[in-house]
Amino acid sequence: MTKNIFLQIYQEYSGRIQTGALAPGSKMPSENELAREYNTSRETVRKALHLLAQNGYIHKIKAKGSFVLDIGRMDFPIGGLVSFKEMSERIGRKSQTIVHENQLIPVPDDIAAHLEIDKDKYWVWKVIRAREIEGECVILDKDYFRSDIVPVLTEDISRESIYEYLEGELHLPISYAKKVVSVEDADEEDRRLMDLLNYTHVVVVRNYVYLEDTTLFQYTESRHRLDKFQFVDFARRSHGEERKSDF
Template sequence: MTKNIFSQIYQEYSGRIQTGKLAPGTKMPSENELAREYDTSRETVRKALHLLAQNGYIHKIKAKGSFVLDIGRMDFPIGGLVSFKEMSERIGRKSRTIVHENQLIPVPKDIASHLETDEHRSLVWKVIRAREIEGERVILDKDYFRSDIVPVLTKEISSGSIYEYLEGELKLPISYAKKVVSVEEADEEDRRLMDLQNYTHVVVVRNYVYLEDTTLFQYTESRHRLDKFQFVDFARRSHGEEKKADFLK
């Protein structure tokens, strides 16, 4: 019975948010109010609210309550390493990956610079994938992997989760990434492989991904349609320590 009530709360409120009956910024009823409305425990309500927050429907603010998010935009984490498959499962929306290119090539000069490798001797895997969410191609990912670290990369693997393959099959200890975010004019490839509508610019997230031993093995350009994503991070101030920030020059 508790499970049915938990599901009922989640389904009813996610439905109201999806249909616009609850507008972005609307404050949700409190746990006590929902417990009375559904004649259930606060623990059951808390679990339903947690799932709504996990799937991007609401945002919980300590001591203030839960508020409806704008589901027209999807949170894309700046901090952490999250694959598209993991993100898709988290936001709970219909999605698919379209592989346009998956081939082993001599490393281009500009990519050699990004990967800090020898352009005259190195080979890299080049993978270009469009990411479709709810029928619209809103992300274009352009990945380059060092072939001495990733010797085999098939189109079948690229159509799923490359990170599942790298960590599960190759046992690569992927550790951290440096990310650079900018807004740039859309190029011909963006216009051809993405559903840009009338947007002339894209958000570009450049990722430099490292193994535990600090080896740089992957460079990615992730290009996003402007209206579909908000880029989020979490920061906590550490008192008593001097912090320095690096700025783009």
């Protein structure tokens, strides 16, 4: 009987999430409320909630409860170099870029370390942009470009596509990037400039971007709301077998 109730809770709530009856971001009933609704124990409820979380339907936040995830999360390519404009055109969702900062500054110590340059000899362009998709700011991009390589960078360019400008007008041969992905506590700037809902953490993708001659000219910190993206890569074995990994 307990097993049937456990499966019943899972099936009913996964069904409501799949049909949209429970919207992404909405809060699930508490363990006590579900135990009363199904006339069962909290332990049985926990098993059902654990399965819902395991299968990507909900996200449990300590001391706050369980929240419905967007099961239509967008694929974000972890391999390759794709601009936000290119990504938004591919996913076909209404989006826009909000430029919060676009200025030439002396190189901060931490950015000098990331770009492997002498902070007393260089300046960088600092660009902070919020990426809005379907009315929600779910990505915060912090970009730093060496000004000796990118001498001019206007707010209009940053609002449209920096890579389009770099490749199309400056003819920079952008070649490859090293990427580091982590999950980190959301900071004050994340909370101020992103629509984080109840999420207390963000997925951070750090990009170190190189030209063909191996010059490291860009450092980017791209911060993503947890529920909106799945980070996708394709890997090949030496004999040609392909597998897909979702992060």
